[in-house]
Amino acid sequence: MSRDYDVIILGSGPAGFSCAMQSSKFDKKALVVESHEKHLGGTWINTGTVPSKALREAAKTIVEFNTQFNSEEEKKPYDLFHMEDLLQYKNKILERENRKVKDDFIKNEVDVARGFGRLVDEHTVEVETHIGTMETYTGDFILLATGSSPAHPTKFKVDHDKVLDYESILNITHIPRRLVIIGSGVHAMEYATTFAALGTRVSVLSSRKDDLSFLDHEIKEEFISALSDSVTIRNDIVIEGIEFNSLRTYTEVHFRDQKEKDRLQVIETEHVLYLGGRKPNLENIGLNNANVETDSNGFIITDKHYQTSNTRIYAAGDVIGFPRLASASFTQGRQAACNMFGIPSLDNPDQIPYGIYTIPEISNIGITEQEAEEQGIDVTVGRAYFESIAKADMTNHKDGLLKLVFSTETLKLLGVHIVGDQATNLIHLGQAVMASDDDIRYFIQHVMNYPTLSEAYRIAAFNGLNRVYKAGVKYQRILENEQDQT
Numbered sequence: 001m002s003r004d005y006d007v008i009i010l011g012s013g014p015a016g017f018s019c020a021m022q023s024s025k026f027d028k029k030a031l032v033v034e035s036h037e038k039h040l041g042g043t044w045i046n047t048g049t050v051p052s053k054a055l056r057e058a059a060k061t062i063v064e065f066n067t068q069f070n071s072e073e074e075k076k077p078y079d080l081f082h083m084e085d086l087l088q089y090k091n092k093i094l095e096r097e098n099r100k101v102k103d104d105f106i107k108n109e110v111d112v113a114r115g116f117g118r119l120v121d122e123h124t125v126e127v128e129t130h131i132g133t134m135e136t137y138t139g140d141f142i143l144l145a146t147g148s149s150p151a152h153p154t155k156f157k158v159d160h161d162k163v164l165d166y167e168s169i170l171n172i173t174h175i176p177r178r179l180v181i182i183g184s185g186v187h188a189m190e191y192a193t194t195f196a197a198l199g200t201r202v203s204v205l206s207s208r209k210d211d212l213s214f215l216d217h218e219i220k221e222e223f224i225s226a227l228s229d230s231v232t233i234r235n236d237i238v239i240e241g242i243e244f245n246s247l248r249t250y251t252e253v254h255f256r257d258q259k260e261k262d263r264l265q266v267i268e269t270e271h272v273l274y275l276g277g278r279k280p281n282l283e284n285i286g287l288n289n290a291n292v293e294t295d296s297n298g299f300i301i302t303d304k305h306y307q308t309s310n311t312r313i314y315a316a317g318d319v320i321g322f323p324r325l326a327s328a329s330f331t332q333g334r335q336a337a338c339n340m341f342g343i344p345s346l347d348n349p350d351q352i353p354y355g356i357y358t359i360p361e362i363s364n365i366g367i368t369e370q371e372a373e374e375q376g377i378d379v380t381v382g383r384a385y386f387e388s389i390a391k392a393d394m395t396n397h398k399d400g401l402l403k404l405v406f407s408t409e410t411l412k413l414l415g416v417h418i419v420g421d422q423a424t425n426l427i428h429l430g431q432a433v434m435a436s437d438d439d440i441r442y443f444i445q446h447v448m449n450y451p452t453l454s455e456a457y458r459i460a461a462f463n464g465l466n467r468v469y470k471a472g473v474k475y476q477r478i479l480e481n482e483q484d485q486t
């Protein structure tokens, strides 16, 4: 029986987009179903990755300008810049990125159906359009890539005026003087440092006992010490409610610190930004009609080929849970396409880098020094502080640390941890060395452009080797070892 499409994809975020692109390169006929009335690109382009990073880049440019050239020190960024300009900057980027997705679909002859897609069976999808009509399509395979949405808080309402969420923060009309962020983890820290860069006093109220606990301890310490005085982070907090105080024209956040539960505390703020958890978009998409199973947290279960419990149906991106990143979703969608059409693809990498777009940014790959200790691996570390790097001096980004974790015996690179400007870019050099199973002598033997922040790798490698080979014999020993091996 011939079907309408080789693959029908629900969702046009990074997972759906890359599956469509890869399928089209295999000469397969693909249909993307997108429920958003206006935009393609999902959370990636419209409410998550791209807009938050566009605002962050704008805020970072302002900090850089102010630090270098603003002599009116008493003036805060919000006195000098307008949110309207930042929003315009962000919106132009979104328009361009949206256009690129649309153009890529057209160029690659990927069809798009607008409306809410639902599984009827393992080969059939019905689409409820925005004008209420129903369309039905059949496909050999189906990819579920419907992404995730913010979960709703229980103790207060997000009114998108005083209390904002992932979406409404992107349209805030002015730079607030005070902002309380309710939430923990990466997004809370990213928005906290973005607004702090604009002069806002930010309080993060986190329910977790410890935030960013997955980071190497020294990197976290360096990050906390680089945070501006405008950011306060309070952990182990339970929110009791939010009220608008019309007399004082402030919004009050009522909360308790778990360490002193009896005391109800209040913070006055201009706005609250709620960045709670996210849930997969799987409601009413007909998983039961095709026996697609989910786990206890509601995410779709897949094997390492991104195949679900139904062999004709694949899933990728946020709907399958961790790591819920655009970066990973691109790879998963592409690999799902390779797997469904039986085309060999490269194996999944063992290690992926993580990027946190705070100011300064953080990135890491591989094991931390603490994990190595716990696992009984004999490692040595090498450090380079950004203040010793000429490029960091020139760009005024002297807060930062690059830390290499490597095997003391073989010098093989096992982990790279960076806090500082361009960390999310810098990490890829370490990633490449790790993927080639190389050791830290790579950073000494190869000439790299100067001045660059990559110099941190060379300094950290020397720092680590000095520790291994102790003073006196160190460099000669390294070279001798090198000659023995060739």
Ligand SMILES: Cc1cc2nc3c(=O)[nH]c(=O)nc-3n(C[C@H](O)[C@H](O)[C@H](O)COP(=O)(O)OP(=O)(O)OC[C@H]3O[C@@H](n4cnc5c(N)ncnc54)[C@H](O)[C@@H]3O)c2cc1C
Binding pocket: 010, 011, 012, 013, 014, 015, 016, 033, 034, 035, 036, 040, 041, 042, 043, 044, 045, 047, 048, 049, 050, 052, 053, 115, 116, 117, 118, 145, 146, 147, 148, 166, 187, 281, 285, 316, 317, 318, 319, 324, 325, 326, 327, 328, 329, 357
């Ligand atoms: C504030 C924020 C910042 C982030 N920053 C980063 C970052 O810096 N780096 C990074 O790697 N990741 C980042 N992420 C995570 C990243 O955005 C997501 O992991 C990624 O977008 C998930 O991709 P996806 O394809 O699974 O889903 P999405 O991008 O969410 O796309 C899913 C699409 O499916 C559509 N859809 C839903 N239901 C249906 C249906 N039934 N029928 C048809 N269409 C449907 C939706 O409208 C949406 O367009 C961030 C997320 C947030 C919220």
